Amino acid sequence: MAFTGNFMCTSFKKELLEGVHNFKNSGGNTFKVALYTNSASFTAATTAYTATNEVTGTGYTAAGNTLTRVDPTTSGTTAYTDFADTTWTSSTITARGALVFNDSASGDPSVIVLDFSSDKSSSAGDFTIAFPAADASNAIIRIA
């Protein structure tokens, strides 16, 4: 039971083809990022948000932070989208990884699993997730 890497959820790929997810900045779905302890065991087979093994702590509420969407765009033959960095301020949290999920869609379907590689802790401080550069090679969600 542990995080074993970063994954794009397989169910998310299918749901993209079904039109379940809308990442547009204006009028898009609400995507959230929830934090988890290393007792969580998310993989590409993860299909939905769960409160099991979600972190608890000062400054953190269940289901995590709402992400600010960045309009999907293209570069060459790659389409990609991005989220603004997110911060839990004045928090005391220890987390090993995170799950991004669609809070608007029925059943809170999962999008991606994020593995922090080690436990990360804030203590009466900031806990910030900084997403990679928004380009065709690095953006957090890319279709090549």
Add this chain to the structure above:
Amino acid sequence: MLNMNGAIEPVTVITTENRGMNAEEWAEAAVRRIVFVSMDSPMPIREQAFAFREQVKTILIHYFSKVARSERATIRAILEKEGYADLAKKMEVI
């Protein structure tokens, strides 16, 4: 054909203890988003890009520090106005 290998680049997690993130930490997070330097690019271009990134970071630190100071000045003014002179004075030493 939809070719989606699902590779996810790692995120960066920044945490602090008994304080919020400072101007340098925010500038580092911001500059990573503004200037991405590919490790596949030729060395002279890469070096130029790194130099540019450092320049941008220096400017961001300067202005982020100014924002923090301005914010403290505003808070101090509000505290003084509300009769919390002692607390207002403490804002000077933060």
